[in-house]
Amino acid sequence: MPVKSSQPPGLIVGARITLTVSDIAFGGEGVARWNDFVVFVPFVLVGEEVEGEITEVKRSFARARLVQVRKASAERVAPACRYFGECGGCQYQHLAYPAQLALKRKQIADVLERVGRFSAAVVDPVVPCPQPYGYRNRIMVRSQWDKFKQGLNVGFIRHDNRLVVDIEECRIAEPVLNEQLREVRAHPPPKGGLKVVLRVAPEDWEVPRDSFFQNNFFLAPRLVEAVRESLRDRGVRHLVDAYCGVGFISVELADSVESFVGVELDAMAIRAARRNAARRGRLNGEFVAGRVEDELPGLLQRFTAAATALILDPPRKGCPAPSLRRVREAGPAQILYVSCHPATLARDLNILCADGVYELVRVVPLDMFPQTQHVECVADLRAARAP
Numbered sequence: 001m002p003v004k005s006s007q008p009p010g011l012i013v014g015a016r017i018t019l020t021v022s023d024i025a026f027g028g029e030g031v032a033r034w035n036d037f038v039v040f041v042p043f044v045l046v047g048e049e050v051e052g053e054i055t056e057v058k059r060s061f062a063r064a065r066l067v068q069v070r071k072a073s074a075e076r077v078a079p080a081c082r083y084f085g086e087c088g089g090c091q092y093q094h095l096a097y098p099a100q101l102a103l104k105r106k107q108i109a110d111v112l113e114r115v116g117r118f119s120a121a122v123v124d125p126v127v128p129c130p131q132p133y134g135y136r137n138r139i140m141v142r143s144q145w146d147k148f149k150q151g152l153n154v155g156f157i158r159h160d161n162r163l164v165v166d167i168e169e170c171r172i173a174e175p176v177l178n179e180q181l182r183e184v185r186a187h188p189p190p191k192g193g194l195k196v197v198l199r200v201a202p203e204d205w206e207v208p209r210d211s212f213f214q215n216n217f218f219l220a221p222r223l224v225e226a227v228r229e230s231l232r233d234r235g236v237r238h239l240v241d242a243y244c245g246v247g248f249i250s251v252e253l254a255d256s257v258e259s260f261v262g263v264e265l266d267a268m269a270i271r272a273a274r275r276n277a278a279r280r281g282r283l284n285g286e287f288v289a290g291r292v293e294d295e296l297p298g299l300l301q302r303f304t305a306a307a308t309a310l311i312l313d314p315p316r317k318g319c320p321a322p323s324l325r326r327v328r329e330a331g332p333a334q335i336l337y338v339s340c341h342p343a344t345l346a347r348d349l350n351i352l353c354a355d356g357v358y359e360l361v362r363v364v365p366l367d368m369f370p371q372t373q374h375v376e377c378v379a380d381l382r383a384a385r386a387p
Contacts, residue, residue, distance in 0.1 A: 007037065007057060007059065007062075008035040011034065011035075011062060012054065012057065013054050013056065013057060014053065015053070016051060016053050016067060017034050017039070017051070017052060018049065018050070018051055018052075019032035019034060019041060019049070019050055019051075019052050020048070020050075021041070021044045021047060021048045021049075021050065023046060024044075024046060026107045026110070026343065027373050029041065029042050029063075030042065030044035030045070030046075030048075032044075032050075032052075034062075037061070037062065038060065038061040039052065039054075039061065039063070039064055040061060040063045040064070041063070041064045041065070041066055042065070042159065043066050043084075043085055043091075043094055044066060045073035045075055045076055045094070045095060046073065047071075048071060048072060049069075049070045050066055050067075050069050050070060051066075051067040051068040052065060052066060053065050053067050066085075075095055075099040076094055076096075077093075077094060077095065077096050078094075079093035079094050080093060080133055080171050081170075081171040083156075083165055086165050087155070087156045087157075087158065087165045087167065088156060088157045088158055088159035088160075089170070089172070089372065090172065090371040090372050091371075092370075092371050093371045097128070097370065100370065100371070101125070101126040101367060102126075104365060105124075105365060107342065108123050108363065109123045111342045111343055111345075111346045112342070112346050112349070112360075112363070114346075115346035115347055115350055116347075116350040116360075118346070118349065118353075122360055122361065122362055122363050123363045123365065124362065124363065124365065125365075126365040126366065126367050127219070127222055127226075127364065127366040127367060129216065129218055129366075129367045130218050130219070132370035132371065133171050133172055133370070133371070134171070134172065134173065134175060135172060135174065135216050135217075135218050135370065136173045136177070137177070137199065137202070137213075137215055137216070137217055138177075138197065138198070138199045138200070138215050139170055139173050139177055139181075139197075139198050140197050141154055141155055141181065141184065141195070141196050142155065142156065142157065142195050142196075143164070143188060143191070143192050143193065143194045143195075143196070144163065144164035144192045145191070145192035152188050152189070152191075153165065153166035154167070154181075154184060154188055154189075154196075155167035167181075168185065169181065171371075172370070172371055172372075173198075174200050176200055177198045177199075180198040197209070197210075200217075202217060204279075205246060205248065206272040206275050206279075207269075207272060208246075208268040208269060208272055210266075211266055211268060211269040211272065212245040212246075212266075213245065213246060213248065214248065214368065215369075219367065219368050219376075220368075222366060223249075223366055223368070223376065224249060224252045226364040226378045227336050227338070228253055228256055230362070230378070230380040231253065231257070231309055232256065234309065234334045234380075234382065236257065236307055236309040237257055237258040237259070237307040237308075238257055238258060238259050238302075238303035238307055238308040238309070239253060239254075239256075239257045239259070239260040239261075239285075239308070239310075240260070240261055240296070240300055240309070240310045240311070240332070241260060241261070241262040241263070241313075242262075242263055242292045242310065242312050242313065242314075243263075243292055243314050243315070244262030244263060244264045244269075244270075244273060244287065244311075244313070245266070245269050245273070245313075246269050246272045246273045246276055247262050247272075247273030247274075247287060248276075249313065250311070251280060251282050254277070254282040257309075258284065259284050259285055259303070260284065260285035261285055261286050261287070261288060261299055261302065262285070262286075262288070263288045263289075263290060263292055263295045264287070264288075264289065264292075265289070265290065265291050265292065266289075270288070270289040273287040274287050292319075292323065293322070293323045296326065296327070297326045297330060300327070300330035300332060305330060307333065308332040308333055308334075309334040309335070310327065310332045310334070310335045310336070311335075311336045311337075311338065312327075312335060312337045312338065312348075313337075313339075314339070316340055316341045317344060318339070318341065318347060318348045319348050324348055325351070327352065328351075328352060328354075328357050331357075331383055333382065334380070334383070335352060335358060335379075335380075336378060336379070336381075337377075337379040338376070338378050338379075339376070339377050339379070340374055340375070340377075341374075345377055345379060349381070353381065357384060358382065358383055359384045361380050361381070361382055362379075363377050363378070364377065364378045364380075
């Protein structure tokens with residue numbers, strides 16, 4: 001017997017429909033309903049009435065492109081970038097900056113409640129970026145052959161497909177990167193399919209070309225202070241910095257603890273971290289090259305658990321579950337989880353806090369990525385009892 005579809009009749013690709021936006025999903029798409037059927041549409045705001053054209057229909061939802069805003073939100077503003085709506089880099093340039101901060105806090109709280117049943121009360125207001133445009137210190141542009149114009153497009157991937165939008169400037173990038181972009185456009189890659197990384201080196205920090213560093217110099221000090229405040233509040237004496245990169249966080253915090261150790265797979269970053277620490281006279285710690293999953297259990301055993309804090313600052317995909325279970329077994333007094341992806345953060349916090357082993361006491365969101373769907377969080381977990 002065929003399964004009956006819940007898709008409303010008449011909802012087909014190409015159809016134009018009128019929608020009222022009820023929410024903004026994590027990722028930036030507006031959520032609306034047409035005859036009780038969910039339709040996602042980008043670049044809209046809550047409460048707006050819009051006309052959309054259906055581009056995709058699935059069994060339980062559809063997607064539409066924005067054709068026209070018929071009734072605009074009072075929080076709608078003119079985007080600063082001429083490529084907004086085509087380029088996939090930004091999702092919120094049409095939303096006033098204070099409203100962006102409120103939306104991101106709501107999305108973080110919603111994800112934490114849904115995935116881990118954590119109270120929204122633990123989520124602080126989002127720390128704003130003092131410079132919401134011109135803040136990115138690293139961008140990656142791509143080249144792609146355009147058969148219609150018989151030339152290369154140099155820019156970013158579109159928001160709705162894998163084609164490259166040809167761009168002359170990026171409004172969220174630091175001005176010096178746009179100067180570099182003009183050089184790339186004047187002397188483009190020899191063929192399509194190549195990527196070019198443009199970067200501003202942080203002052204007084206050694207960072208190898210392919211190693212990680214925070215992409216927002218304007219808010220990076222506030223990130224460090226958020227971690228420092230939590231360390232001081234808990235009163236730990238030792239620090240283990242997992243996924244430490246070039247040692248930015250642990251070197252900055254070395255004066256807050258008796259001893260520290262950082263671990264990172266990127267061997268070039270570890271060598272740079274050692275030199276960064278030596279340059280600042282941070283002699284109370286060391287850096288270890290290796291897979292965090294392999295090295296972390298031994299590093300945690302070096303120190304008394306009740307006097308140790310662990311910083312987890314993994315890639316967007318989060319931490320492997322076996323590593324989190326080993327952390328629970330080791331039982332450091334405090335875990336400070338730094339994450340740029342609230343969904344994987346919520347998933348991993350759920351593992352760490354299962355059975356009351358750890359308690360989530362505070363989440364400090366920081367808007368390291370204004371105009372985009374992304375947001376950085378510092379989650380402060382405290383050991384509630386012996387595992």
